[in-house]
Every structure is written in C-alpha cells, then in structure tokens.
Amino acid sequence: MNVIETDGLTKVFGDLVAVDHASISVEKGELFGLLGPNGAGKTTLISMLSTTLPPTSGVARVYGFDVLREPSSVRASIGVVFQEHSLDDRLTARENLDLHGRLYGMEKALRRKRMDEVLELVELSDRANDLVKTYSGGMMRRLEIARGLMHHPKVLFLDEPTLGLDPQTRVHIWDYIKKLNEEGVTMILTTHYMDEADHLCDRIAIIDHGNIVALDTPENLKAKIRGDIISLEVGDGHQMEPLKQSMIKEDFVRDVSLRNNTLRLTVQNGERSIPPILSIAAQSGIKIQSVSLRKPTLDDVFIHHTGRAIREESASLMDRIKRRRRR
Amino acid sequence: MKALQVIYTLWLREMLRFMRSRSRMIGAISMPLMFLIILGPAFGSSLQFRGIPNYLDFLTPGIIGMTVLFASMMGGVSIIWDREFGFLKEILVAPVNRFFVALGKAIGGVTTAMIQGVLMMVIAGMMGVQYASFYGALLSIAVMFLIGLGFIGLGIALASKIESHEGFQMVISFLMLPIFFLSGALFPIEGLPTWLEYLVYVDPLTYGVDALRACLLGTSTFPLTLNLFIITGFAMITISIGAHLFDKTAIS
Numbered sequence: 001m002n003v004i005e006t007d008g009l010t011k012v013f014g015d016l017v018a019v020d021h022a023s024i025s026v027e028k029g030e031l032f033g034l035l036g037p038n039g040a041g042k043t044t045l046i047s048m049l050s051t052t053l054p055p056t057s058g059v060a061r062v063y064g065f066d067v068l069r070e071p072s073s074v075r076a077s078i079g080v081v082f083q084e085h086s087l088d089d090r091l092t093a094r095e096n097l098d099l100h101g102r103l104y105g106m107e108k109a110l111r112r113k114r115m116d117e118v119l120e121l122v123e124l125s126d127r128a129n130d131l132v133k134t135y136s137g138g139m140m141r142r143l144e145i146a147r148g149l150m151h152h153p154k155v156l157f158l159d160e161p162t163l164g165l166d167p168q169t170r171v172h173i174w175d176y177i178k179k180l181n182e183e184g185v186t187m188i189l190t191t192h193y194m195d196e197a198d199h200l201c202d203r204i205a206i207i208d209h210g211n212i213v214a215l216d217t218p219e220n221l222k223a224k225i226r227g228d229i230i231s232l233e234v235g236d237g238h239q240m241e242p243l244k245q246s247m248i249k250e251d252f253v254r255d256v257s258l259r260n261n262t263l264r265l266t267v268q269n270g271e272r273s274i275p276p277i278l279s280i281a282a283q284s285g286i287k288i289q290s291v292s293l294r295k296p297t298l299d300d301v302f303i304h305h306t307g308r309a310i311r312e313e314s315a316s317l318m319d320r321i322k323r324r325r326r327r
Numbered sequence: 328m329k330a331l332q333v334i335y336t337l338w339l340r341e342m343l344r345f346m347r348s349r350s351r352m353i354g355a356i357s358m359p360l361m362f363l364i365i366l367g368p369a370f371g372s373s374l375q376f377r378g379i380p381n382y383l384d385f386l387t388p389g390i391i392g393m394t395v396l397f398a399s400m401m402g403g404v405s406i407i408w409d410r411e412f413g414f415l416k417e418i419l420v421a422p423v424n425r426f427f428v429a430l431g432k433a434i435g436g437v438t439t440a441m442i443q444g445v446l447m448m449v450i451a452g453m454m455g456v457q458y459a460s461f462y463g464a465l466l467s468i469a470v471m472f473l474i475g476l477g478f479i480g481l482g483i484a485l486a487s488k489i490e491s492h493e494g495f496q497m498v499i500s501f502l503m504l505p506i507f508f509l510s511g512a513l514f515p516i517e518g519l520p521t522w523l524e525y526l527v528y529v530d531p532l533t534y535g536v537d538a539l540r541a542c543l544l545g546t547s548t549f550p551l552t553l554n555l556f557i558i559t560g561f562a563m564i565t566i567s568i569g570a571h572l573f574d575k576t577a578i579s
Contacts, residue, residue: 050420051420052416052419052420072422073422075420075421075422076422078420080416080420082413082416082417084413084416085412085413086413086414086415086416086417087413087414087417088340088344088412088414089412090343090344090347090348091340091343091344091347095343099336099339099340100417100421102332102335102336102339103333103336103418103421103422103423104421104422105329105332105422131347147417
C-alpha cells in the first residue's frame with residue numbers, strides 16, 4: 001500500500017489555481033521531494049495532505065484515510081514540520097514536547113521516554129529546559145523536527161526544512177533527515193533548493209504554477225537531459241543573439257537557452273563539442289570570453305521543463321504569493 | 328476521557344504561560360488597581376451617590392468584574408497571537424476535536440482571569456472593604472468563572488474572525504471599554520436617563536457585576552438568581568459560538 005495517494009488533487013483560491021490536478025503516490029519508507037519555486041503550490045499541496053486546507057476537488061489519501069472524510073485518522077498518522085515557526089516560545093523545549101505528547105494521547109511514561117529520545121536525536125538534550133525564545137533559528141528547527149517525530153508518525157511532512165538557515169546548519173539538518181529516513185520514517189519534504197532535493201530525495205516531483213511537470217528519481221531526471229551543459233559568455237552583449245541563431249542550426253546542439261548574458265547549450269558530448277563551437281563563433285567574428293562544461297544538475301532539469309531557472313522569481317510569481325498570503 | 332485530556336492540555340499550556348509572565352500580569356491588573364486605589368477614595372470622599380453609604384465598597388465588585396472582563400477577553404483574543412506566531416498550526420494538525428481545544432483554551436484563560444479577580448478581592452479587603460460573608464466571597468469566585476467564560480467565548484469568536492492587530496485594538500476601544508463603562512461598575516444603575524438605562528440593560532456585564540455585589544456586599548439591583556441565569560446563558564451562547572467559529576478556522 002502506498003502511504004500517500006492523490007488523484008486529481010486541486011486547490012483553487014479565487015482565480016488562482018494553486019495546485020492543479022496533482023496525482024502523486026509515495027511509497028513506504030520513501031523520501032519524497034516536492035521541488036519548485038516559491039508560490040508553485042508546494043505548501044498548498046502539503047496543507048491539503050495534512051488536513052489544514054480542504055481540497056477544491058480531487059482525492060487525497062494518507063495511509064488509506066481520506067483527508068476530507070477522515071481528517072482525525074490522517075492527523076494521528078502524520079507529523080508536520082511547518083515552514084514558519086510553530087513552537088510556543090514562552091515555554092521550554094521539554095514543555096513544548098510534553099504538550100505535543102498529550103495532544104497525541106501519549107501516556108506519561110511514554111512521553112518521558114520519547115522526549116529524551118527525540119531530544120537526544122536532534123542534540124538538544126542539554127538545552128531542553130531553556131525557554132524556546134532563547135534558541136537560534138537552527139535549534140528551533142531541530143526542536144520542531146523532534147516534536148514532529150515525538151508521537152511516532154507514520155509519515156513526516158517537512159515544509160522547507162532548511163529555509164533561512166546558514167549553510168552549516170543546513171548540512172546538519174540534512175544529516176538528521178537522512179538518519180530518520182534510514183530508520184524507516186516516510187518523509188515528504190518541500191524545497192526550492194536544488195542541491196537539497198538532489199542530496200536528500202529518493203524521488204522528486206517538480207512543481208511549477210501548481211502543475212507537476214516532472215516526477216522521477218534525481219538520477220533519471222538528470223539523465224533525461226541526455227547530454228552535457230556548455231555555458232558561453234560573450235564580451236559584447238549584442239553578439240549573443242547571432243551566436244544563439246548559429247548554434248540552433250548545429251546538429252550536435254540539442255537545446256539552446258539564453259539567460260543573463262549566458263548562452264546555455266545542451267550537447268551530446270561536451271568535450272568533443274567545444275572545439276566546433278569555438279570555430280563557429282570565430283567564423284562569425286564573435287569573441288567568446290569564457291566557456292564552461294558541466295554535467296546536468298536539477299537546475300537544468302527545471303529549466304528544461306519550465307523554460308526558466310528556479311531562482312528567477314518573476315513579478316507574476318511574487319504576485320501569486322502575495323495573493324495567496326492575503327487569503 | 329480524550330476530551331478531558333485535550334481540555335486539560337490546553338489549560339495546562341495557559342497555566343505554564345501565565346506562570347512565566349508575572350510581569351504581564353502586573354501590567355494587566357495595574358489599570359483596575361488604579362481605579363480601585365485612586366478612583367475609589369477620590370469619588371468616595373468628594374461625591375455622594377444615591378443610596379450608597381460607602382463608595383469603595385460599592386466599587387470593589389465593579390472593579391473585580393472589570394478585571395475579569397479585561398483578562399478573559401484578552402485571553403480569548405490571544406488566539407490571534409497563536410495564529411501570528413504559528414502555534415495554532417501545531418494545534419490544528421493534532422488529532423483532537425477543536426471544540427475541546429477552544430474549551431480548554433477558554434477555561435485556561437478564565438482561570439487566569441479568576442486568579443486576577445481574586446487578587447483584586449484580597450487587595451480591596453486589605454483596603455478596608457467589608458465583605459458580607461465568607462460564603463458570599465466563595466460564591467463570587469464561581470460568578471467570576473461564569474463572567475470570564477462568557478467574555479472569553481466572545482473573545483475567541485472575535486479572534487476567529489479578526490485577522491490583524493488593528494482589529495484587536497478596535498475590540499479594546501469599541502467593545503471592552505463600553506462594556507465596562509455601561510456595566511454599572513462605577514455608578515448605580517437605578518434612576519439613569521432612559522436611553523442609558525437601555526444600554527446598561529443589554530450589557531451582559533451589568534448582571535455579572537450585580538451578581539458580584541449580591542455575593543460580596545449582600546445588596547443588588549436584580550435578584551441573584553436572575554443575574555446568574557443571564558450570565559450562565561451568556562456564557563453558554565458565546566462559548567458555543569466561539570468554539571464553533573474556532574472549529575471552522577482553516578490555515579494554509
């Protein structure tokens with residue numbers, strides 16, 4: 001049985017389709033990633049799965065329970081680590097965990113035992129009796145992960161678990177997530193960090209404007225690009241367009257895109273393609289300033305499917321976010 | 328059993344927070360305390376109210392009512408803060424009945440309001456206010472519970488509909504203060520101009536303050552049973568509405 005099954009799951013806010021007929025299934029023990037820019041609909045999707053937002057249409061089942069008809073059973077099976085802080089910062093870590101255990105109907109002895117375990121896991125045992133408001137951002141996030149695990153959930157949702165954290169703390173959080181997943185906890189995480197999705201996830205669904213545009217393992221997603229990526233920079237910006245036109249004509253060039261004064265070519269064999277590219281440019285009198293060759297990353301996969309880079313948050317995207325926030 | 332556990336958990340949280348924020352409590356009782364310490368002796372010595380031998384005695388139940396009103400309404404509206412600072416999400420994804428969550432939060436808030444009300448009662452006693460009987464004083468604590476429940480229900484209902492801090496300020500200016508001033512906490516409600524009398528009669532706190540006077544001083548405008556009936560009904564209505572609206576709260 002799949003832990004999560006959705007079919008045609010849709011959420012509409014006014015005239016904005018935040019999630020558009022999403023159909024995913026997540027297997028037991030999987031670490032599943034939802035990758036997309038801000039406002040793509042990742043959080044909305046997670047909110048529907050965690051029963052805090054009713055779907056407009058479509059079906060979603062968590063552990064076989066329907067999110068609309070059996071929300072209590074769904075809630076009992078899941079743990080959620082929200083994007084924004086959701087701790088009571090006037091209480092200590094221990095008190096936050098204790099209240100959580102009580103809400104999930106855990107007996108006192110079990111609460112005590114589990115509290116020590118999860119605090120140990122996220123290495124907060126020595127700060128357990130300090131008020132949460134004295135914690136750093138990374139510590140709060142660790143405590144939230146600990147709390148999400150407190151009641152032994154069958155599925156853990158992590159919404160942008162490393163958002164706003166410094167690089168060192170991010171790597172630390174990644175380690176916890178990996179460790180937990182190895183212990184068999186099924187996890188769904190959203191992120192807009194390519195490296196995070198690549199490093200952690202077994203499978204990734206790429207979301208853009210509410211649509212799932214691709215879904216596969218990171219390896220397969222990258223393999224589908226079929227080739228290497230060559231980036232060219234030109235001294236004179238006006239020569240970009242002619243260079244692009246002459247590259248499009250070449251057979252060995254699979255895909256061409258122009259962004260931020262960099263021409264990005266997808267080619268079958270990177271090493272062998274550089275000499276002809278340089279000679280074509282020289283023939284057209286275009287002076288190339290730099291050339292770089294690399295294997296495809298998830299960034300390239302995203303550009304391949306959406307036509308833009310994930311970090312290029314256009315004005316329309318920001319509008320979408322604002323519109324959603326206002327609701 | 329499950330319901331009681333949920334109610335207890337939310338109550339426990341309010342208590343833990345309350346114990347952590349003694350400074351806030353001092354802030355909360357400072358205003359009623361000033362009314363009691365300054366207004367009581369000042370009005371008592373310079374003005375003569377119809378049918379009132381001792382103004383400070385008369386004022387004390389009113390100030391207790393004020394304390395409970397302010398504390399409970401603030402407690403209810405504090406759900407806005409829970410939403411702002413995210414803790415509400417933690418509660419809403421838990422496998423618990425939200426009606427009992429709201430009830431637990433309400434009883435927690437009412438408990439803190441009662442503690443403040445009792446504190447006022449003790450301070451007034453030290454200032455020389457003579458209470459009619461010990462049992463009356465005990466009964467007044469039950470009355471505080473009912474008053475608090477009514478207004479915390481109202482606060483929760485409002486908070487479920489209000490989205491911002493601006494709305495919160497509106498509640499204080501346009502609801503809490505009129506409810507306090509119209510309740511007869513500061514003046515006797517007999518012989519008022521008719522238009523004012525009507526407003527006083529629709530104010531639920533009027534009956535709460537009158538019930539407190541019946542318990543603490545042994546004198547009241549309405550029969551105690553009528554007062555209790557009205558404040559109990561008010562509490563049941565607002566708690567039902569508040570818990571219902573809270574249950575409907577969705578978060579994205």
